[in-house]
Amino acid sequence: MINVESLTPILTVEDFTAEGQVKWCPGCGGHAVLASVKKALPEAGVKKENVVFVSGIGCSSRFPYYINTYGFHSLHGRAPAIASGIKIANPELSVWLVTGDGDSMAIGGNHFIHMLRRNIDVNILLFNNKIYGLTKGQYSPTTPFGSVTKTSPDGTVEAPFQPGELAMGANASFFARAVDTNPKMMTEVFIAATKHKGTSLVEVFENCVIFNNKVHEMVTGKEFRDDNQIYLEHGKPMIFGKNSDKGLVLDGAGLKVVTIGENGIxxxxxxxxxxxxxxxAIHFMLAKMSLPEFPVAMGVIRNADTPVYEDMLYNQVSKAKSQAKVKNVGELLKSGNIIRID
Amino acid sequence: MAKTKKIIELENVVIKFAGDSGDGMQMTGTQFSDSSALFGNDLSTFPDYPSEIRAPHGTIAGVSGFQVHIGKNKVQTPGDYADILIAMNPAALKANQKWLRPGSTVIIDVDSFDNKSLELAGYTNNPLDDGSLNDYNLVKSPISSLAAEAVKPFGLDKRTADKTRNQFVVGILYWLFNRSIEPAISFIQTRFKKKPELIGPNLEVLHAGFNFAENVEAMTTQFHVKPADKEKGLFRNITGNQATAWGLLAAAERSGLSLFLGSYPITPASEILQELSMMKHLGCITFQAEDEIAGICSAIGASFAGHLGTTSTSGPGLSLKGEAIGLAVMTELPLVVVNVQRGGPATGLPTKTEQSDLMQALYGRNGESPVVVMAATTPANCFEYAYTACKISLEHMTPVILLTDGYLANGSELWKIPEVNKLPDIKPRLVKDNDQAYKPYLRDVDTLARNWAIPGQEGLRHRVGGLEKEHITGVVSHDPANHELMVRQRAEKVNRVANYLPDQTIYGKELSDLLVIGWGGTYGALLTAVKELQEEGYNISLCQFNYIQPLPKNTAKVLANHKKLLICELNLGQFANYMRSKFPHLEFSQYNKVQGLPFFVTELKEKFKAILEGK
Structure with a gap:
């Protein structure tokens, strides 16, 4: 009998620890995300040589230098296209894409939605700090309306994107959310992402200590988090709050926060x-929930079994190969309308 | 009663099919070309279609044309002027009359010359009555009504019935060229295999056309073009885009890699993507991306993962790909970019040909960003140059831009089919697992190419990216001296490709009164013009370039001994300026045309003669 365990060597955090210094600012949320990713990777069930990290441009996109795997630090916004090429070329690889709110929501918005639409099996980690960090403090597409930044001295006049809404609009098969202050939550969510077949989008609320400090404070702060976050788990009731006495119910076409034990609930x-x-629709509503009316949804919001691009593609390839009369290029050149001159 | 027939032997003949863009003229032209090839003629074809799919019916804007040049000898161009024009409506006649040779045969569908159609075409007088066609042998054929009559027993709706008209034209041509009608019959049987109810009507119309030509008084002359004296072997009629796609496939097979094409549809390059999307049985993966940028980036990703990564585009797409080509330069991954040039700038002339992307291919990126730039010169040799582009890219670890153009891409010629296993070997620079000596940017001493380690390989984990890397180790580095070293090494790596290129050849004498210099798709017209002038006794030679960056090593030598150097190209002088920068001691004159049209042999000969005669 084959011992399945022995086929995939047991890996540890050390296997993924890169040499060299991690150059994010002290206190940056990136450090915690990195640690959680390294904990989640051994759970992916692939050998370490089969892991590839692809990134775009921005603070988050330095990630491939800080993890000991194959890496591709590509162009601003283009990581989804690069990652798509890698995964389609070799579906055996575990492909991870690290991006930020500028990289994925602005310059790479188009590639981002199309990757989700195609459902290629890539895990996307979206570090959302709601600011451009590497270019030093300009507003991004997720910066809250009215924020004063270096390029919006009088406050932004743009409605922000919410990555979850965009993902649901693109029919994403997996969407999860986590906060950089909760390593356990991140690790759980990253493991769920790697186990999902298809594009997995994980939005991490990340703090930028330099340009947007405490932007997520109302969600992640110790005194607020219990009442302002709801950690969703499949098959479990949507309960939250310091005393675990608040929950979500359907109210007409929308959601409503209720208190257990009040009004007969x-x-x-x-x-x-x-x-x-x-x-x-329900996942869209959950992803869209925002303060102060609702808590912000954390955990795996959507994890739907959806046909995967490269599976369907390679099925077509196998079928074409098995049915083809022409087996190589030499035969191709001599197929069809041929003129023989003797 | 059978009429008296006269058969004229011709060396070559140019036929133009023209009609509304929905009239099936491209198909009719292709059908006639294929049958000419089967008959043994050499040929060159060129379609001329509007950028609108179905422009208003009956207008000049909606005219779609297809020109075929068949000959007893090697045919190098689709021909300047037509000997036979088939015009399905007044607009088709009006758009093409200026491309007719005096005395040519003009076959018109007389049924379509009503007042409304004449007006739509912009005629104030009916050209059939006003004497403006007196120089031509006009054959007024009631194509629409006779075709409708022929299909009446089949009870087709009008739209379907109208679509059989082109077979009437085919019937006329088969009679005109005194050919057996069998190939046309089997073409119809194959084409409508899945719609067998259309076989009968189309055959009926084909015969009606043939019989009409046989009986009509206006057609007294038949033409005969003898089979070409070609070398023996297997041939096929192939377009530049198909040859390009197949060249990429052959390179993948011979290098032992899988082909990946990441692309976005764009005229006139889309056929490469379409062709390769049908090649899954040969292991080819195509990815129709969301845009041009994703097309090339997916190819770079596939290349990182060990495939032969390629992308296809046309001018505006190459603009969008510029940043990613820079990434391929920096990561030193294999990548082939096929750019099928069209009229520019911006959207320009999407369906017309031009050579105006040369500077963009050479320099259109930020930073010092050298790539190999090469060009195919005929529709069929797109195969050879696509193959070679892959070979260079894989063996030298550099992006290669292959320039073709709309004229090569859509044009076709007869191609002697090569033996794939006799094509030059391709040896990708792959490394073995756990190679202790592997360093991402350790270079080969001869080529300066780095090695290619692929995700999934044990013991070779490394990173690539757009940031400057330290030489040998590949660690990110902002060191000033290292940056200059890497910039110089990347440039030198591309320069050293010249050590592996064939010598530049010259057609004609090495000491001439005039050396005509061209590059890429102008080859057929330049060669024909030069050849004809040589036959007239002039000392004129041709030097046509396939390799532009780097240039072949003997370039300076082949340019040295001519009284005059004339660079001819379909732009305002991009190659001329490039050559001036490379050879500042030489004096290059230039002859340029930027009309979205290829060079005509007649205009070239006129220009060359004027120079040779010192006018």
């Missing part, structure tokens, strides 16, 4: 999270 009335349903 019992625990059994609370919605149970179904991450796997194909019905994207």
């Amino acid at each position: 019992a625990k059994g009335d609370i919605l149970v999270h179904d991450a796997k349903t194909q019905n994207i």
Whole structure:
């Protein structure tokens, strides 16, 4: 009998620790994300040589230098296209894409939505610090409306994107959210992402200590987090709050926050999270929830089983190969309308 | 009663098919070309279609044309002027009359010359009555009505019935060229295999056309073009885009890699993507990207993962790919970019040909960003140069830009099919797992190419990217001296490709009164003009370049001994300026045309003669 365990060597954090210095600012959320990724990778079930990290441009995109795998630090916004080429060329690889809110929501917005639409099996880590860090403090497409930044001295007059809404609009098969202050949550979510077949998008609320310090404070701060976050788990009721007494229910066509024990609401009335349903409308509502009316949804919001691009592609390739009369280029050149001159 | 027939032997003949863009003229032209090839003629074809898919019916803007030049000897161009024009409506006649040789045969669908159509075409007088066609042998053929009559028993709707008209034209041509009608019959049987109900009507119309030509008084002359004296072997009629696609496929097979084409549809390059999307059985993967940028970036990703990464585009697309080509330069990964040039700038003339992307190919990127730039010179040799582009890219670890153009891409010629296993070997610079000596930027002493380690290989984990890297180790480096070293090494690596290129050849004497210099797709017209003048006794030679960056090593030598150097190109002098920068001691004159059209042999000969005679 084959011992499956022995086929995939057991890897540890050390296997993925790169030589050289990590050059993010002290206190940057990136450090915690990196640590959690290194913990999650051994769970991916692939040999370390099969892991590839691809990134675009920005602070987050320095990631490939800080992890000991094959890496490609590409162009601003273009990482999804590079990662698509890598994964399609070799589906055996575990491909990770690290991007930021400028990289994926602005200059790479087009590539981002099309990667999700195609459902290529790549894990995307979107570091959302709601600011341009590497270029030193200009507003990004996720910067809150009215924010004063270096390029919006009088406050922005642009409505921000919410990555989750964009992902649901592109019919993403997997969307999760985590905060950089909760390593356990990140590791769990990253493991779920790597186990999902298809594009997995994980948005990490990341703090930029230099240009946008405490932008996520209302969500991640110790005194707020219990009431302002809801950690969603498939098959479990959507309950949150310091005393675990708040929950979500359907109210007409929308969601509503209720308190268990008030107005006749019992625990059994609370919605149970179904991450796997194909019905994207409920996931859209969960992803869209924002303060102060709602808590912000964390954990795996959507994890739907959807056909994967490269699976379908290689099925077509195998079928074409098995049915082809022409087996090589030499035969191709001599097929069809040929003129023989003797 | 059978009429008296006269058969004229011709060395070559140019036929132009013209009609509304929905009339099926491209198909009719292709069908006739293929049958000419089967008959043994040499040929060259060129379609001329509007950028609108179906421009308003009956207008000049909606005229779609297809020109074929068949000959007993090697045919190098689709021909300047037509000997036979088939015009399906007044607009088709009006658009093409200026491209007719005096005395040519003009076959028109007389049914379409009503007042409304004449007006749509912009005629104030009916050209059939006003004497403006007196110089031609006009054959007024009631194509529409006779075709409709022929298909009546089949009870087709009008739209379907109208679509059979082109077979009437084919029937006329088969009679005109005194050919057996069998190939046309089998063409129809094959084409409508999946719609068998259309075989009968089309055959009926084909015969009706043939019989009409047989009986009509206006057609008394038949033409005969003898089979070409070609070398023996297997041939096929192939377009530049198909040859390009197949060249990429052959290179993948011979290098032992899988072909990956990341591309975005764009005229006139889309056929490369279309062709390769049908090649899954040969292991080829095509990725139709969301834009030009993603097309090339996916190819770079595939190349990083060990495939032969390629992308295809045309001018505006090459502009968008510039940044990513720079990334391929920096990461020193193999990448082939096929740029099918069209009229520019911006959207320009999408369906017309031009050679105006040369500077963009050479220099259109930020930073010192050298790539190999090469060009195919005929539709069929797009195969050879696509193959060679891959070989250079894989063996020298550099992006290669292959320039073709709309004229080569859509034009076709007869091609002697090569033996794939006799093509030059391709040896990608792959390394073995756990190679202790592997360093990402350690270079080969001869070529300066780095080695190619692929994700999934054990013991070779490394990173690539757009940031400058330290030589040998590949660690990110901002060191000033290292940057200059890497810039110089990347440039020198491209220069050293010259050590592996064939010598530049000259057609004609090495000491001439006039050396005509061209590059890429102008070859056929330049060669024909030079050849004809040589036959007239002039001392004129041709030097046509395939390799532009780097130039072949003997370039200075072949240019040295001529009284005059004339660079001819379809732009305002991009290659001329490049050559002036490379050979400042030489004096280059230039002859340029930027009309979205290829050079005509007649205008070239006139220009060359004027120079040779000191006018």
